[in-house]
Amino acid sequence: MTFTPVPPTETPPAEGSTAEAHEERHDGGIWEHPRWMLALIVIGTVLVAGFFVARIAGL
Numbered sequence: 001m002t003f004t005p006v007p008p009t010e011t012p013p014a015e016g017s018t019a020e021a022h023e024e025r026h027d028g029g030i031w032e033h034p035r036w037m038l039a040l041i042v043i044g045t046v047l048v049a050g051f052f053v054a055r056i057a058g059l
Contacts, residue, residue, distance in 0.1 A: 030037065
């Protein structure tokens, strides 16, 4: 039996595997970078709160 080395970037073939290939998840979308979404929510919240603080301080 001869052994043929598999390059590091490839997966060796599996013998007797019954598993199916899984679908890759889609790239992009609104939840790809949740920190940006969180930053937008926090900035919006601070702006609205600042508006009310300015109204109260102006009275």
